[in-house]
Amino acid sequence: MGDSYEPCHENVLVYDRLPDPVKAEVDTALEEGAYETTSFLVEDELRYERVAGRSVDALRKDGTYYEARVESSTSWAGLGRTRTLSFEETAFTSDTPAELLVRNVTTDLWTGVIAIDDPADERLLEERLTIESYPREETPDHYTEADRDRIVQLPVTNEYGRYEATFDPDNGEPERVDVWFTMGYPPRRNRYAITDNGPEYDETLYGAIGRPGHPSTPCSWDDEGNLI
The missing domain is CATH 2.60.40.10 (Immunoglobulins)
Incomplete structure (x- = not known):
């Protein structure tokens, strides 16, 4: 799996379709209350942020919706930054x-x-x-x-x-x-x-009722981090 991911353009991420490294971040955040990573290079930064992009409002796992929160702070000696990912249950209707x-x-x-x-x-x-x-x-x-x-x-x-x-x-x-x-x-x-x-x-x-477009399916990624 590459370190670069195309951002999802839908409103919800579906857990089962996330790349495995992103699932690992989500699992830790849900099980332990937060996932924390300190990065010195761009490729080491929080993967969840990259797949979520600016469009995603919630994550769905096992029928439950979660809103992601990401906090940022400067790491020790100012040599990098620490990103902390956590989730809170939310309604998405x-x-x-x-x-x-x-x-x-x-x-x-x-x-x-x-x-x-x-x-x-x-x-x-x-x-x-x-x-x-x-x-x-x-x-x-x-x-x-x-x-x-x-x-x-x-x-x-x-x-x-x-x-x-x-x-x-x-x-x-x-x-x-x-x-x-x-x-x-x-x-x-x-x-x-x-x-x-x-x-x-x-x-x-297309365009018969409402805005035109193909029926949406949840975002998925290939092994190179590209949307499929």
Whole structure:
């Protein structure tokens, strides 16, 4: 693992996806109350600060959110600086629920049930829906209210994390997909299309509702410290 890390641009770091050296700093801070490092060179400085950058508001580990605190002081004889990392439990929610956006790109009417389960397998939402056909070739350059009315919007959760969506058509077998919601300002939404081959991420829904962009997934790093 290199000593340089690209900073995450999401609002939350997920512990399981951190590089191992950063996990070690977090583990010490959580278990012992603080992690302290004295640096004389840039590459020796606190790794957590580098992956967190300026965008991260919280760390999530085992379903609990933590706010990081970093204190700095000049080390003995003024030859370096000491950085102390600690964490405090915090709530990381939004007043506006993140939504799952769904449209039907087949040529037939879709009827069935869409359900959302949280990581503890608790059912958050279950709705029977009839969704009219909205083929991808009809995607406009600019969405009108009539276009948006053909897109199903399902408010799901105020909490960041990975959820599981089940698409259960009346005339087929149920299929499950992972859905990541990144709670930002405003919350990110996930976009799916019902196709002849099952639910797929719908790239053509960029900008349909809310700001454009790919559905967010938690930051991960390769062995060179680059975001992947």
